[in-house]
Amino acid sequence: MGSDGYLPLFETRRARGRVLYRLFVVSVFVGICLIWIYRVSHIPRKGKDGKWGWIGMLGAEFWFGFYWVLTQALRWNQVYRCTFKDRLSQRHEKELPKVDIFVCTADPVIEPPVMVINTVLSVMAYDYPPEKLSVYLSDDGGSDLTFYALLEASHFAKHWLPYCKKSKVEPRSPAEYFNLSDDPLDANQSKELVFIKKLYDEMENRIKNAAKLARISEELRSKHRGFSQWYSYSSQRNHDTILQILIDGRDPNAKDKDGFVLPTLVYLAREKRPQHHHNFKAGAMNALIRMSSEISNGPIILNVDCDMCSNNSHSVRDALCFFMDEEKGHEIAFVQFPQNFKNVNRNEIYDASLRVMTEVEFHGLDGCGGPSYGGTGCFHRRDTLCGRKFSKEYKTDWSSLNGIRRKDSVHELEKNLKGLASSTYDKNTPWGKEMGLLYGCPVEDVITGLSIQCRGWKSVYFNPSKKAFLGIAPSTLPDALVQHKRWSEGGLQILFSRYSPAWYAQGKISLALQMGYCAYCLWAPNCLATLYYTVIPSLYLLNGISLFPQISSPWFIPFAYVISAKHICGLAEFLWCGGTILGWWNSQRMWLYKRTSSYLFAFMDTILKLLGFAESGFVISTKIADEDVSQRYEKEIMEFGTSTPMFTILSTLAMINLVCFVVVLKEALMGEGIIRVYETMSLQFVLCGILVLINFPLYQALFLRKDKGKLPSSLAAKSIVLALLACISFTLLY
Numbered sequence: 004m005g006s007d008g009y010l011p012l013f014e015t016r017r018a019r020g021r022v023l024y025r026l027f028v029v030s031v032f033v034g035i036c037l038i039w040i041y042r043v044s045h046i047p048r049k050g051k052d053g054k055w056g057w058i059g060m061l062g063a064e065f066w067f068g069f070y071w072v073l074t075q076a077l078r079w080n081q082v083y084r085c086t087f088k089d090r091l092s093q094r095h096e097k098e099l100p101k102v103d104i105f106v107c108t109a110d111p112v113i114e115p116p117v118m119v120i121n122t123v124l125s126v127m128a129y130d131y132p133p134e135k136l137s138v139y140l141s142d143d144g145g146s147d148l149t150f151y152a153l154l155e156a157s158h159f160a161k162h163w164l165p166y167c168k169k170s171k172v173e174p175r176s177p178a179e180y181f182n183l184s185d186d187p188l189d190a191n192q193s194k195e196l197v198f199i200k201k202l203y204d205e206m207e208n209r210i211k212n213a214a215k216l217a218r219i220s221e222e223l224r225s226k227h228r229g230f231s232q233w234y235s236y237s238s239q240r241n242h243d244t245i246l247q248i249l250i251d252g253r254d255p256n257a258k259d260k261d262g263f264v265l266p267t268l269v270y271l272a273r274e275k276r277p278q279h280h281h282n283f284k285a286g287a288m289n290a291l292i293r294m295s296s297e298i299s300n301g302p303i304i305l306n307v308d309c310d311m312c313s314n315n316s317h318s319v320r321d322a323l324c325f326f327m328d329e330e331k332g333h334e335i336a337f338v339q340f341p342q343n344f345k346n347v348n349r350n351e352i353y354d355a356s357l358r359v360m361t362e363v364e365f366h367g368l369d370g371c372g373g374p375s376y377g378g379t380g381c382f383h384r385r386d387t388l389c390g391r392k393f394s395k396e397y398k399t400d401w402s403s404l405n406g407i408r409r410k411d412s413v414h415e416l417e418k419n420l421k422g423l424a425s426s427t428y429d430k431n432t433p434w435g436k437e438m439g440l441l442y443g444c445p446v447e448d449v450i451t452g453l454s455i456q457c458r459g460w461k462s463v464y465f466n467p468s469k470k471a472f473l474g475i476a477p478s479t480l481p482d483a484l485v486q487h488k489r490w491s492e493g494g495l496q497i498l499f500s501r502y503s504p505a506w507y508a509q510g511k512i513s514l515a516l517q518m519g520y521c522a523y524c525l526w527a528p529n530c531l532a533t534l535y536y537t538v539i540p541s542l543y544l545l546n547g548i549s550l551f552p553q554i555s556s557p558w559f560i561p562f563a564y565v566i567s568a569k570h571i572c573g574l575a576e577f578l579w580c581g582g583t584i585l586g587w588w589n590s591q592r593m594w595l596y597k598r599t600s601s602y603l604f605a606f607m608d609t610i611l612k613l614l615g616f617a618e619s620g621f622v623i624s625t626k627i628a629d630e631d632v633s634q635r636y637e638k639e640i641m642e643f644g645t646s647t648p649m650f651t652i653l654s655t656l657a658m659i660n661l662v663c664f665v666v667v668l669k670e671a672l673m674g675e676g677i678i679r680v681y682e683t684m685s686l687q688f689v690l691c692g693i694l695v696l697i698n699f700p701l702y703q704a705l706f707l708r709k710d711k712g713k714l715p716s717s718l719a720a721k722s723i724v725l726a727l728l729a730c731i732s733f734t735l736l737y
């Protein structure tokens with residue numbers, strides 16, 4: 004409680020054990036410095052003693068050390084937030100602001116309409132005055148199927164929303180809810196639940212049937228005037244703006260079955276023309292910002308991806324506790340919730356839960372100025388998203404914001420507003436440069452958030468124990484790797500962009516936050532040092548040249564300390580975030596695979612792009628998997644399935660290490676060899692051995708598995724040949 008009896012709407016707590024952690028960090032840093040000193044002072048004189056290999060190790064270790072320092076910015080000062088929603092309702096229930104919710108979808112096949120409407124229904128059913136909620140679906144697929152599904156959802160909402168309110172349903176995505184409450188033995192299931200479930204199942208069937216036919220029947224078409232807009236539609240990339248206000252919150256007839264008002268519901272497919280760049284999701288979001296400013300103009304905007312259901316009906320109120328706090332609220336531009344996933348399995352073979360990022364690193368960012376904008380599960384002030392600079396005098400008068408309303412009828416609105424979503428609207432305007440989401444970067448969200456923070460605003464990371472949003476994580480290895488390629492490529496592009504956290508942000512945000520951003524932007528260059536470390540020491544092992552201190556040397560100690568401290572700390576962190584030991588081991592494998600494939604390709608693509616060679620594209624990650632694939636996912640078997648250049652690299656690296664390991668092990672087991680290996684090359688040998696161990700699932704996929712998710716045998720042959728070539732040519736070199 005403040006001295007004047009003022010009760011804040013939210014509270015910020017610092018993490019416990021900070022002093023201990025900082026001491027530990029300092030001790031590791033001393034170890035890293037000792038390693039650097041050792042490397043610099045012990046460079047071999049002659050090439051044949053491994054001089055060049057040594058210098059490379061120096062470079063790699065210098066990079067690892069530097070990068071480790073950056074990641075400490077994400078851990079140094081972690082904070083946790085909690086909200087007081089009861090105080091919010093006591094003080095502000097009458098003047099709660101309007102909230103506009105954007106749901107973005109891009110492809111009716113990859114993102115099935117049933118999933119999309121579950122997300123839409125989950126956010127329509129927020130525990131919030133419905134007349135103040137507006138939900139916008141942006142369909143970049145321009146699909147009449149998605150529109151049809153949304154139309155069905157708008158009817159179903161009339162039953163679902165009152166039911167949610169009456170029975171205090173959680174979570175409010177119907178599919179998730181029925182999934183959880185689907186207990187055939189539960190005789191207490193009320194009549195109403197049975198009825199609602201039947202309605203839902205029928206709706207789902209109709210949508211799935213339409214999807215199977217891949218078109219909307221004439222009979223359905225004739226039922227709603229909205230379908231007429233598809234007559235001018237020629238393809239996903241070439242069509243007029245399609246705007247349909249399915250539920251108009253102003254309409255006195257728009258009531259649910261109990262006679263309560265419904266939230267506004269709008270479908271938008273912005274105009275697409277092959278000759279104009281559509282700027283992917285950023286373009287869609289900007290069209291939505293403009294469109295919504297004329298329809299509902301809520302001062303708060305929430306955006307979610309179409310796979311990301313709300314799992315907590317109170318999240319809007321949570322977010323408002325930050326914005327509406329009388330003392331600190333005015334400096335907060337956005338409130339980011341973590342991305343959590345409903346489909347990660349226990350041991351997370353693809354490390355897709357982003358556990359450490361959501362449970363540790365973002366709390367660290369929050370402690371030094373605020374998390375980055377993650378592109379989904381984030382509440383924004385409309386003002387700041389539209390480019391407003393921060394000023395101390397700026398205070399929102401929430402009660403004045405709810406009045407603005409257009410008088411046009413729905414028809415007129417639909418007709419008059421279409422221009423706002425035209426494919427050329429942005430041209431020669433500040434949109435995409437200073438207003439809205441920024442264009443030209445594969446991670447438009449991060450750069451947008453950074454630009455907002457550079458304008459002086461703070462952001463907040465709110466991670467309640469009951470998760471607010473649940474999405475779908477990639478469930479095959481190629482998907483996971485492609486996703487990380489996009490992220491790491493985008494990060495590196497931000498570093499070189501106008502809004503570089505290294506240069507532009509200098510003096511605008513705190514140094515720690517700059518470092519934190521850089522740690523993300525520098526994902527991709529990690530590939531070089533990691534590749535070096537996974538190949539060169541093993542090859543030198545083959546030649547009997549030692550690149551690490553002997554076990555009896557005092558220089559061995561810093562190596563042993565840094566390596567074990569880093570991994571034990573990493574494991575502890577992982578377990579603390581709720582992971583398992585096997586999950587940690589799997590995350591180490593993914594760490595390796597991401598760095599040696601996704602990051603490598605991202606790095607090369609970015610360099611090529613900087614040199615003016617290539618254009619980057621936007622790949623949507625698959626949200627559905629066929630039966631076979633899901634079963635393997637359940638059993639935690641890695642899914643490779645195809646032969647991509649990424650897998651060629653991964654298998655070749657794995658084979659090189661296997662060859663080196665087997666050859667050296669054989670030598671070591673014969674005669675005196677074992678003592679020599681133990682004394683002079685133990686670290687190198689252990690490193691090679693761990694790489695072999697961690698690659699075990701890959702060897703399985705190459706040689707042992709028979710299912711469809713294995714690696715093709717052509718790739719096995721190719722990687723063996725490449726690995727042998729590498730080993731032989733390296734041996735000949737010396």
Ligand SMILES: *[C@@H]1O[C@H](CO)[C@@H](O)[C@H](O)[C@H]1NC(C)=O
Pocket residue numbers: 173174314315343468469470471
């Ligand atoms: C999602 O919501 C349900 C219902 O309230 C809850 O039981 C579950 O724990 C939530 N999920 C997560 C991951 O928090």
